Amino acid sequence: MSRGTQIPEVLLQERGGRARWHGIPVLLRRLYEHSQPNGDLVQAHVVLKELSPLLSSEAMSFVTEDRKSAQESTFPNTYTFDLFGGVDLLVEILMRPTLTTEKKPQMSDDLIKDCLSVLYNCCICSEGVTKSLASRSDFVLFLFTLMTNKKTFLQTATLIEDILGVKKEMINLEAIPNLAGLVQSFDQQQLANFCRILSVTISEPDLGHDDKHTLLAKNAQQRRNGSPSQAEVNQVTILNIPGFIERLCRLATRKVSEATGASDFLQELEDWYTWLDNALVLDALMQMATAEAEHSSAGGLLPSSDESVLAASPLRQRLPQSMKVVHEIMYKVEVLYVLCVLLMGRQRNQVHRMLAEFRLIPGLNNLFDKLIWRKFTSSNHVLHGQNQNCDCSPEISFKIQFLRLLQSFSDHHENKYLLLNVQELNELSAISLKANIPEVEALVNTDRSLACDGKKGLLTRLLTVMKKEPPDSSFRFWQARAVESFLRGATSYADQVFLLKRGLLEHILFCIIDSGCKSRDVLQSYFDLLGELMKFNIDAFQRFNKYVNTEEKFQTFLTQINSSLVDSNMLVRCIVLSLDRFESQTDDMRVMEMLSECLLLSYLARVENRLSFLFRLINIINVQTLTQENVSCLNTSLVILMVARRRGELPSYLRALREKEYTERYPGCLLNNFHQLLRFWQRHYLNKDKDSTCLENSSCIPFSYWKETVSVLLNLDRASPCAIASYIDPAYMELDQELMDD
Secondary structure: OOHHHHOOHHHHHHHHHHHOOOOHHHHHHHHHHHOOOOOOHHHHHHHHHHHHHHHHHHHHHHHHOOHHHOOHHHOHHHHHHHHOOHHHHHHHHHHHHHHOOOOOOOOOHHHHHHHHHHHHHHHHHOHHHHHHHHOOHHHHHHHHHHOOOHHHHHHHHHHHHHHHHHOOOOOOHHHOOOHHHHHHHOOHHHHHHHHHHHHHHHOOOOOOOOHHHOHHHHHHHHHHHOOOOHHHHHHHHHHOOOOHHHHHHHHHHOOOOOOOOOOOHHHHHHHHHHHHOOHHHHHHHHHHHHHHHHHHHOOOOOOHHHHHHHHHOOOOOOOOOOHHHHHHHHHHHHHHHHHHHHHOOOOHHHHHHHHHHOOHHHHHHHHHHHHHOOOOOOOOOOOOOOOOOOOOOHHHHHHHHHHHHHHHHHOOOHHHHHHOEHHHHHHHHHHHHHOOOOOOHHHHOOOHHHOEOOOOOHHHHHHHHHOOOOOOOHHHHHHHHHHHHHHOOOOOHHHHHHHHOOOHHHHHHHHHHHOOOOOHHHHHHHHHHHHHHHOOOHHHHHHHHHHOOOHHHHHHHHHHHHHOHHHHHHHHHHHHHHHHHHOOOOOOHHHHHHHHHOHHHHHHHOHHHHHHHHHHHHHOOOHHHOOOOOHHHHHHHHHHHHHHHHOOOHHHHHHHHHHHHHHOOOOOHHHHHHHHHHHHHHHHHOOOHHHHHHHHHHHOOOHHHHHHHHHHHHOOOOOOOOOHHHHOOHHHOOOOOOOOOO
């Protein structure tokens, strides 16, 4: 019941004049009276149309101005509307047909649309309204039933998206009545919009950068949850909808209408993209663009009403003729995000089979030059996070989601070879034949009918644009991650040579040494990529030595490595592993020459330099601060010690750690910390098959040797020369301290 119905209308009018309520309480009273079971819905709609402009004007000002600085107190009409029960009343009006079996007048589509639009406008201006609606699970599920009506679909979808964005508990997709039938009834445009909703329901909640982001907290959370999360359950639910993935692949790869506008469209887009942030406004503009095209072809102009809508906006710019391109780009962003999330989920192999079968990669390859990576490049943007709600232009969002999809698609999966065309696949085979090594099984098993078409595969096209990016462009980060994922897993000599022949190593070294790049994110991605490219590959080290041919260049390279070991430790690990292998191949003259000539290998061959890296790697992390980003430091320190153990040098390394502690006047600090880290390592990796397999594949060291080395180091027998405990004086012993699990 509307809160204003208990107050006489005269009093509402009198008080409203002083309080500047703009007649909202009186209008709500009338809306309540007309919307009752025996009321007049036509008159109710008339009243709602009087209310609507008072709220939409505030919502538009929020959309077109700086939202971050906006406060709810700057939207008095929305506050008044909610205060007098307007939000509850609209929910009641919408849901009334489902709450009674009595015969009632049919609600018009226009009335439903206007109710939804008013609620959406209130959500824009008031997070309190959004949270209130989100707490009503019955209303949220009811909204999905309204999506069956094409006339109310857009308003419904946009409102659902806002509500789910603040809902504390993730919705269970299985609770939606006839979800499969609902999704199958969507046309392609509706399905793309529905992906905005799906992205909220299948993604694990973002833990942010607080304490919950640490591996310690994540592991504790996983132990408490035990069973699959709601997001994982929802992923299975949508994968079981017949034809769903196939339709997403068609959406992701369909070509945009050739009727694109002026060549400077994308520059115009940069000026007003913030107005396109929500699907409701975007589709409204799309309808106007379609009308503009129809009138232009007929020799006419936009109707005056459309002109007035544009004039009311502070942007007051001509709508680009190629709005269809924007529309398509926005849709593809949502679709690629959903596919990317599914590729990273528990059903990854099932999703991979589907994406290969429905030729997603060849389809994206055909779009690459014309849509995904055109000549236009914006280099002044900052690095964007992995959230689909990236606050940047559609063009930038599209490129980032495309690169994230390639990264997820290639990472530790044999389908990565679908990124090449048939000629490039044959080139890989020829490289293996020339080197007299067997072809990788995944390459042999690749179905070449599902590979890329055309003169270049997708990976080669990506390398081409990667080299043209400005030094600090954040696209470099995502491009490097995508290429690195192609190399990750069991090291393939042929894969490395394929990329070396295309000048990738020289490009990376130019970026690190000569380009003046200052972005730590970009440098980290390039260090990681360089490590995968050079690992165990004598050709790569020869190329490195040819490029880094002066002491000055080498010192610049070392300075970059040492400036942040969290960023560069994967490269350090690669060099240590490669050096260990090369030193066992003393009968190969090429290897012997490289060991004597390469500045990088010579530097890491010196024990004092390895120890320097080891000290810092252990010192920059502890159990409480371990994250997915810095746990690699722990594994790199273990690689250094495993190599030392294999050579019988582990006790001397532990003695050096002890001496370092006393030199720094912190006895026990370094070794106690390392002991705690290794105890955590056992708990983290011994129960995770995927993570342990990744360690084994990337290092070519059996995981059994990893486990054995950790056990030896954690041995509490102080008589053992390879146990950390033997090197900590009893007065400084903290080995019985429990890990902070909870």
